[in-house]
Amino acid sequence: MSSTDDLEPRPSPEDRAPPSTVRPYVLTRGRTRSSWHLGWETLVSSTADGATTATEPIFDEELQAVQLCAHPRSVAEVAAHLKIPVGVTRVVLGDLAERHIIVVHDTGDAADPEVLRRIIRRLREP
């Protein structure tokens, strides 16, 4: 098996992420929680209004998040692309949602059989 599986924890992510210009929790203005429910899989997307609002001076990472979310992206995807931890990403996205720059999508209903059937159909496609 490849040694890339289950990466060992590292003291710092510097070996693969360029150093951010600001420390992660500066981005969140010191907060560690968001008032929005943002799971790792929760989709967010930029609103039409947000695309223009986002030209206001905001952190680079916030701007990048807005641009990234021109198409729906999960919280985990935004975190991966921005190379910031998921916890920080949540707070950043929560802020953007608060300002109506992005919209937080509902999570799919895990108990809905129709959802399960549609996934099965998709997986059975060649």
Add this chain to the structure above:
Amino acid sequence: MRCEQPAPLPTSVKVVIAGGFGVGKTTFVAAISEIDPLTTEAAMTDAAAHVDDQAGVEAKTTTTVALDFGRITVDESIVLYLFGTPGQDRFVFLWDELAEGALGAIVLVDTRRIDHCYAAVDYFERRGTPFVVAVNPFDGAECYDLDEVREALDVPAHVPMVTSDARDRGAAKAALITLLEYLLERPPHQVA
């Protein structure tokens, strides 16, 4: 001023891919994801923030853990994410976040190290998260009968077990379909 939404916003669901260190979780995700698996990090402090006795601990002690995930766009309204759990037991704190709201889980088993997936099996059983077991045959590993593996893991008879090969797209898809069909067949009261 706001335009009407032309269609409902897509929603997302997730499945957790668990198992011991080095069992092939990332390989499994890569086999069926439509994107190259992405890696994201969670800081230990993300979870430790709620723990009272951590309150005075300096942020310098932050440890990060990386985990890989993939995506399958099901149709215009559903996106499925596959999250590999961090392999080591000491990152179980992250599993709650990953398991919350998940459709279910696939526990990958390496027959050379069956004990390495005990933590995952225990965790999902305790949490009531439905799961299936996918036994990954490794080259050179002794062949096990699925019933022997079931016995070794002590999983109930209703939990599906399949032989899967994390490197093979078709086999990985089949394991995922096994989970989804299991979810459909379960009596409603069993829904976690």
